[in-house]
Structure formats: C-alpha cells, structure tokens
Amino acid sequence: MSAPATSSVSLWRERLLGTPFTAFVTVVLALAIAWVAVPLIRWALIDATFRGTTRADCTAGGACWVFIRARFGQFMYGFYPADQRWRPDLAGIAFVLGIASVVLAPQRLKLSLGLAMLIILPLLGIWLIGGGFGLRPVETRDWGGLMLTLFISIYASLIAIPLGILFALGRQSELRIVRLVSVIFIEFWRGVPIIAVIFLASLLLPLIMPGGIDIDRLARAVIGLGLVIAAYMAEAVRGGLQALPKGQREAATALGLTYWKATGLIVLPQALRISLPAMTNEFIALIKNTTLVLVVSILDLLGIAQASLADPNWVGMNMEAYAFSGAIYWLICFGLSRWSRSLEKRRRL
Template sequence: MSNISQNFVSKTLLPPQPAPAGEKGPAHWIRKNLLATPKDVVLTILAIALLAWAIPHIVNWLFTQAAWTGTDRSFCATTVQGGTQPDGWSGACWAFVRSKFLIFMFGLYPPDERWRPVLVAILTIIAFVPLMMPSLPRKGLNAILAFFVLPIVSFFLLYGGFGLEVVETERWGGLLVTLVIAFVAIAVSFPFGIVLALGRRSKMPVVRMLCVVFIEIIRGVPLITVLFMASYMLPLFMPQGWTVDKLLRAIVGISIFTSAYMAEVIRGGLQAVPKGQFEGADSLGLGYWQKMRLIVLPQAIKLVIPGIVNTYIGMFKDTSLVAIIGMFDLLGIVRQNFADATWASPVTPITGLVFAGLVFWLFCFGMSRYSGFMERHLDTGHKR
C-alpha cells in the first residue's frame, strides 16, 4: 500500500498558478458587480442612462457656460436682466466667487494682516502631517506640539499681542472661523468624551449619575439650543463686569454638544472589548487608569473609529449653525454676500452655495478617507 502511494502522490509542491483570465481584471469586476443578475443589468442600464443625461447638464452649467471673470453682476446676467450674457444663458457665476474669495476665507480680517491666518494654516499642516503618518517616530513630542504649543502660538498670531495688531474675533469669518471652531471642538470633545464614557461606566453612583444626566440632557436638545444657552446664558454666570468672547461661547457650546455624542461612541467601544481583556489586566496587577490607558482604551477606540469620524464630520458641518448667534462661518458669510447689489443675479446664490458645499465636502471626504486608512492600518487582528 505504501509503494502505491509513493507512485501516485507527488513529493513536491506545485508553484502557485495565476488566476484564470476571466476571473480578474476590469471585465471580471464589471460582470461580478454590475451584471451578475438580470436585476443588476436593469439597474446598471438605468444608472448609466441617468448619468448620461445628468453629467452633460452639470458639466455645462459648472464649466462650459460658466462666467469665470467679471467685475459685477452684468457678467452673470442675461441681456433681459440687464447683463451681457445672451438670453437663455445658464451657467455658474464663478466670477462672484473669485471676487469674494478672500472674504470667504478670512471674513473681515484686515487685508494687511491676512498673512497671520495663512501662517497658522502652514504651521498646522507642519504639526499634523507627521502626526497622521504612522511610520514617523516621536509621536508624543509631535502631539505636544500639535495640541498644546500650536494652539497657544495660533491664538497670539490670530488675535494679536507681542507686537502684533489685535484683531477682535468679531472681524473673523469665513473658513477661518469654521476651522477654528472645528479644531478646538475636536481637541476638547475627544478627551472629555472619554472621561464621560468612563464616568458613565463607573461603579461610583454619584459619578455615574452626573455623567448620565449630563449626556442625556445635552443629547436631548438640539445644537441650536446649546448655542443659544452658551451665547446668552453663559455670561450670566460670569462675575459682574466680565464678558465672554462670542467665538469662545460658540466653541464652548459646540464642544459640550460634541462631547456628549463622543461619550456614547466611546462607551460603545468599551462595551465591545471582551471581558477577558479587563480580567487579564486585573490579573497583571494593573491599576484602573493603567488598565484603561494601556489595555482597554486602545482597543475600544480602534473599534469605534468610524463612529468617531462620523461624529466629527457631523460636527464640522454643524459649525454653520453659529450664524444664528451672529457669527459668520463659511456658509454664513457666503449667504451674507448674496445681498451685495454689485453681484445680485439669479445664478449668484446657487453658485455661492455650490462653492461652500464643495469646500465642506473636501474636508469631510478627507476625514472619511483618513479614517479608512487608519482602520486598515490598525486592523492587525484580522486579514482582509
């Protein structure tokens, strides 16, 4: 029997063979994802027909017939409307965006001082790009520079002091305000949300009750309500004669609101960590904070990266609500400039809104792509 097996069983492994030609490449992907069943074929044909109809119209409005240059509304209006464009013309008024671009970016920040927010943007890129690249070393020092040194330097650059002209926050606006509020809210809400999540799972009844009450109250009211409270009620708790900067009020309100949602996201991650991880940390004699910092939280945060980024994307878009308390972020200042009689035309509002939407989309899409990268990088337990 052994002689027969030696004659028919190979003693060497065959080298791996390439996949059949029909099982790889674009043709296979199309057949598998778009034409797998009759229903997929019908949906694919309908989708292609819809795109074939919509894309030429969109491209025509955005680019082909768009007005790219001009000094006033006449370049974005038809002759019937008192402009220079032919009757029946329909296209985006990018000349309006070009004319107001610096205002959309900086608001009423003094033109001679706009180098300061530009410098802050450059410093932010220098500080955060190495922090976001896992392969680079010295993450601790990098984090200190990004979250402690950079905010202090940015404050004195943007607001003034040490020989620089003071620029009150009432003159800030546009994308500058959006990014300042979003950055501070992210930096504050993440650690505060972790503390609230741990407090809600605490075995101390008083701590647990306080965290539950805070989270449920904040999550139970709209962000507009929180902003109104931060804007109009916060000064009532200040000593007589003290005032609170309007931008600071907005930052406090949005940070508190985001922290409540972040706490629930982190709590979901804590509940997803296997009980054995807690018991293993206890068996090693680790204290509570050592156990959380070294064992539990790294696993919990990795599990809820999509939820964290989703919360921040929602918060980034919700910064536009600061317009209700008299601040003008990117969307607010774009809408404010619709009232400029110099550029009043039927296509001006939609062009400004498309521009604002594109800017918001770029930042949100960037956060989404980076979160996907971090998920793949940290997914060491399972192979895709």
C-alpha cells in the same frame, strides 16, 4: 448565450444590457442622468464665465465664477484684514507640522511630545489668529469663512474629546454616582437640538458668570458645540471600551496598576484605536454642525456664502455661492469619511 464575461467590454455589456429588462432600466436611467447632467454641465462649464472682475463680465448666461474669484479671500478668511492673512495660514502650517512631528517622532518621545503639542498648538493658534503680544489684535467679529469653520471644529473638539473620554469612562465606572452623572450628562446633550444649544450658550453663559466677566461671542459658540459633541464623542469612545475584552483591565489590575494607570496605559490606548473611526465620524458631524453658528451671526464658510448673496453688486449669485461652499464641505467631509473607513478596514483585517 451566457458566455463568461472575459473582456471588460462584455462585462459591461452584461452589467448594463444583460436582459431586456436590465437594458430598459439602463436606458431610462441614462436618459434621467442626461436630463440632469447636461444642463448642469452647460451651466457650470460650457456657458460659464471664468474671467473678469465685475458682474457685468458675466454675459454667457451660465455660472458666474468671477464672483467666486472676486470673493475668494472672503470665503476663506471672512473679514480678516487682508494684510494679516498670513497669520491664520501660519497657524494652519504650524498645526500640520506639529501633528506630523508627533506622528514621525520615535516611540519613546511620542507621548511627551504629543502632550506638549496639545498645549502649545492651541495657544499658538489663538495668539496668531487673535493677535496681542506684539501682533495686531483682530477681533473675533472679523474672523470668518473656511478658516473659522476649521477653527471652531478644532477648538470644539479640543473640549469634546477629553470630556468625551472622561464621560465614557464615567459611564463604565463601578461608582454609582459617577455613572449616574455621566449618563445624565450624555443623554441630556444628546437629546437636545444643537441649534438650541448654541442659542443657550450665547444667552446663558454670560448670565451664569460673575458680573463683569465677558465671554467672547465666538468662545460661547465653541463651548456650546464642544459640550454637545463631547456627549457624542463619549458614545463613540464607549463603543471602543465595550469592544475591549474585560480581561485587559483585569490583567492590568492583577499586575497592581491603579485605576488611572490601568486606564491610561492599557485600556485607553486600545479602546481609542477601536473607536477612532467612530470618533472621526463625530468630527465630520461637528464640521457639518459648525454651520449652525450662523444663528448667532458668526459667519463661517456657509455663513459667508449666505451673507455674500446680499451684496447689491452681485445680485443673483445664489447658485454659484452654494455650489462653491457646498463643494468645499463635501471635499473635506468625504475625505475624512474615506479615511475613517480605511482605518476601520485596517482594523478588521
């Protein structure tokens, strides 16, 4: 009876119908899947409307993807002026090219090129998107959509990663006060809800600055998110630091390197490689938590989707808006998590 599963057909038969009980479970599950999937596919594909321009074109009873088509620009850029949208696009391209140039550069140029890019790219991005110096200024109030989600995630991690590394080193330090300060910083930000931090940043930052200095609304949210994620990044980096054998630092010290040289040349390059998957996971969490800027009425991708539901010309588009924005989040986060998993596997080999 139990013939070895040679062909794929018999393998699948064994997997799904092996014993009467297995077969029973398979049938029940298949029915459940059909119960969910059939209406879903009918709604999303068979009965859906893809062509048209207004709500009146959606007569088939299924999803009204016309809505997404009409709103696509807003989902991507928010209320950014349509004739200026090449600017965030260009910033994105510059970002990708900049990172690619660092990755592909010869080994001896990598460090200096990387540091240069780390300074140039963020400034270039702010200039291109925000304007000024010859470009038409666009207020942060008009930024939105997927562009803003990526903007906040990237700029918050520009705060979070250096700070996180610093505090992770501080937590491992021999100096007692440095260690204490680092532990308090990390545990404080890890212990409070991110939504409260975003409220806090938008209320307290203007309060603790000298009178007259006004911090942009978006900048406050980025700083708040950056501080929280720094604490989580610090824990991710700590994992790498702890996984590194102690002998590495001891050997570096024995060679006469100072603390910072030993850290920069020996410890961090190895530790960061170990913690890269964990740091990627924190970056995924950051992308997901970026949605919380909604509470201070900054409209990222999810915020724009939510705001678009209020349009009287497009009543009842809840499911379409959620399905589209959810799918984009899922694709980005799933892609990143797969990448982080492959990194981890490569390290284990």
